[in-house]
Amino acid sequence: MVDYSQLDRNDILCVDMKSFYASCSAVMHGLDPLSCYLAVVSDRSRQGSVVLAASPKLKKEFGVRTGARLFEIPDDPRIQIVEPQMNLYLRISVEITKLLSRYAPPSAIHVYSVDESFIKIDGTASLWGDAATVAKKIRFEMDKEFQLPCAVGIGPNRLMAKLSLDLEAKKKGIAVWSYEDVPSKLWPLAPLSKMWGIGKPLERRLNRMGIFTVGQLAQYDLKKLEAAFGVIGNQLYYHAWGVDLSEMGEPLPQRQLSFSKSQILLRDYSKRSEVQHVILEMCEEVARRAREHKQAGRTISLGIGYSKEESGGGFYRSRTMERPTNTTMDLYEACLALLREFDSGKAVRKITVALSRLTAAESVQLDLFQPNLWKSQMIGYTIDRIRRKHGPTALLRAVSYTEAGTARRRASLTGGHKAY
Template sequence: MTVDYSTLPHHKILCVDMKSFYASCSAVMEGYDPLECYLAVVGNKEQQGSVVLAASPKLKKEFGIKTGSRLFEIPKDDRIEIVEAKMATYLRIATEITRLFNRYVPKEAIHVYSVDESFIKIDKADHLWGDAHTIAAQIKDELNREFQLPCAIGIGPNMLMAKLCLDLEAKKKGIAEWTYEDVPGKLWPISPLREMWGIGKRLEKRLNRMGIFSVGQLARYDLEKLESTFGIMGNQLYYHAWGVDLSEMGAPIMEGQVSFGKSQILLRDYKEEHEIKHVILEMCEEVARRTRSHGKAGRTISLGIGYSDSDFGGGFYRSHTIDEPTNVTMKLYQVCLKLFHIHYTGKNVRQISIAVSNLVDDNILQLSLFEPNRVKQHELGFVVDLIRDRYGAGALLRAISYTEAGTARKRAALVGGHKA
């Protein structure tokens, strides 16, 4: 089977990535050149286990420090500058950068994918500003001139191709463009599969077991077999391997992978079961809130526990699917407790993650004779969300958040999980 590209949309979409955004912003604020300095942004300079949120390009290349490294892993070197995150400032700068994009196209043609990455549809801007390469170069120049911030820009006929072009070529060259004609020569050779956007390690292992080790092999695999194994995601994987993406601006590129989750690296080892459960309940509350805010409910609940390095690491990630979808905090918590009791081995815990997937629209609530309070529980969640939306995340907390184990009180005062 082959794809007839002549029948597909041929847009001009830019995917703009701000290089090491947090580190670059802090470098400029400290008076350094983002591309020449050695700078790391951490959550808290006073905690040696604090996570590195961003590292300047030179620090990454020459010292191997990257996002996710720990403060204690940064070498004692006079050239290295360590600063704390200023999340509120980063968000203000990101807003100003979006306003810069708005000079070239209307707001509806801009999709802010993350704080440091955006898609810009420039289909009708060529008669004003020039071709795609010219517009990309102008945007890159203005970002450097007005903010002193470096960026890379991928250009493609759809969001997926623009993103792949960015990750696999533009980040090395500055600006690059992929067309459908580039699929066999640039997309299909990609291996290992996790280098393909949208394919994580677990999915890569499943594909490897099917004899698929490159994107080209995925493109040539039997579509019906992929669909029978992965459902709608198998269809998306197949067509993405051909560079096909029909999603509109702002839609998730891998719609079949949508889930709501939360992961937290704890500031100390949690040794007592009741303390671990306190944090799990707090996180279930946050995941349930996010799920409700998007009008969704899920049937598959996942719990991940990462053990401390003092216990030689390790951990588990397990999922359980329930009969009826939910977005009620205590329902999620009950499932997580079940998974915890089955798989927890008693080691010190340093990381916890919770996710809800297998989503449906939250517009049908089935009543049960065995759960007469289900409607009240469902509605109560939305009432709590309304209070927190109006008065702040810390306006209404569970009693466990005031114990020594609780983390929600501290996190409520943060922006993006870190100091403002």
């Protein structure tokens, strides 16, 4: 049992913009975000382009979801298809954060994503009213100034605010959860993947332990959970009770398990030399992200998706190194070995590169038999500094200037999509 009387009861709001990309685009086209039929698609010229966002009514009446393909959208004259304007979305997101800052100082606001933020309003009741009143004011001002709909979840900590948002406020507009609501509102939840922080793989492992609802997770033996999952087991147990002790300035409880990059190519790549060029670019990006987070990994994974013109299919295989690395060429050589071993030779349309089994980069031991190892690592960090200062295309590998290279084009994108 958890003694809630020992826990702080803050007033934390989780503000989520409804179908943010689609709503922004709808407003820019003079449409009502809640009544129009609009889809934001990465590239209207390609039938296989991904749907990045769909307006609420398009989701409800036509079943078009984020991640669907352009060719899956029904041929209906009411449906408008637009391309993303990533820079615009980011600018609006900044303005929304400024709106939230009217109710709390910057230190009390945590921007979780481009369309979702937490705001702690403890001690402001004499100025703005209680948490529910502030939520109503935020929704009113969001509609008045941006014509954008939003939902607000309210809880005594960030976890409870997020759960109240995802499980109730997205349907009702505003929801308030307290610790006393946990048994009635949170514990019946199933499947477990509906719980924030639990993905499908973790759900399957919990199911094998006989845990199918959040309530069963809350009543499970804590020591057994910790034995099975380590510190994650402790977190799962207390989250099932609605307990979150993290402070507003801390990152939300989550564990970086890997760094990966996946790319759907604009055309079929039949030549293996071209495929290798793209793999090298992607290894460079994955290694950069690992270095940025001061991490190194032992397991390198390569995924290849073949063209539908050649019956599709593909493979996803991994190779574990003797020592952790965040060096581009180490990743590239491992990927080439995997490509040579498992490739069927068909035209390639999708490539994925991942680095996992992470450890702190500073704990990586140098090898006496590889005296240049330290230098090769430092070269990567030096390249990163140059690109941060002068831009991502200031220093590129020669393969990026070939016809197969994609790095130069992708550098002009924001969030992987068109910026205009």
